Amino acid sequence: MNKIKYLIVGILVVIITFGCDNVSYAEPIADIKTLTAEEAKIELESDDSIVLLDVRYQEEYDKSNLVGSILIPLDELLTRINEEVPNKNTRIFVYCQSGKRSEYASDILVSLGYKNIYNVEGLDYW
Numbered sequence: 001m002n003k004i005k006y007l008i009v010g011i012l013v014v015i016i017t018f019g020c021d022n023v024s025y026a027e028p029i030a031d032i033k034t035l036t037a038e039e040a041k042i043e044l045e046s047d048d049s050i051v052l053l054d055v056r057y058q059e060e061y062d063k064s065n066l067v068g069s070i071l072i073p074l075d076e077l078l079t080r081i082n083e084e085v086p087n088k089n090t091r092i093f094v095y096c097q098s099g100k101r102s103e104y105a106s107d108i109l110v111s112l113g114y115k116n117i118y119n120v121e122g123l124d125y126w
Contacts, residue, residue, distance in 0.1 A: 032106045033118045037125040040093055040118070044068075050091045051084075055105040056123075060097060066126065074101045077108055091116040098122040 035043070044050055052069040054061055061071045072080045074096075085092060092114060094102040099122040106119040 032103075032110060035093065035118050035120045037121045040095075040120045044093070047091070050093055053085075053092050053094045053105070054096070055094060055101050056096050064123065066095065066123070069095075074105050077105055078112075081109065081112065081114075085114075088113045089115050091118065093118045093120045095120040096122055098124055 044052065052066055054065055054069045054071045055074045055077065056071070057073050058071065061069075065071070070084060072084060092109060094105050094109070094117065096102040096105070099119070102119050102122065106117045109117045
């Protein structure tokens with residue numbers, strides 16, 4: 001059963017990564033908490049155990065990023081998240097440029113068993 005779940009998630013990542021410009025996006029598959037940039041800033045100031053996860057591409061991250069964030073591009077999330085964040089109870093604030101990739105990354109994280117996922121407004125709102 002887990003292999004099927006990983007296969008489906010993998011296919012979704014490939015579809016999202018390699019050109020879904022004309023695809024209409026479905027609603028998120030999980031009940032993920034959403035934060036505005038202002039709410040996230042307040043939380044990050046008061047809790048240094050939060051992982052701030054950027055799911056954009058390296059080139060985007062190099063141009064601008066949030067201080068203290070870690071970069072795992074969306075297309076690498078399945079293969080790298082366990083090594084970067086092994087504790088599935090860690091609070092993870094996920095962001096990208098506009099909020100769409102972070103929404104899908106949040107769904108992937110929940111499908112992998114992560115419990116405290118927050119989709120944060122995109123970098124455009126910071």
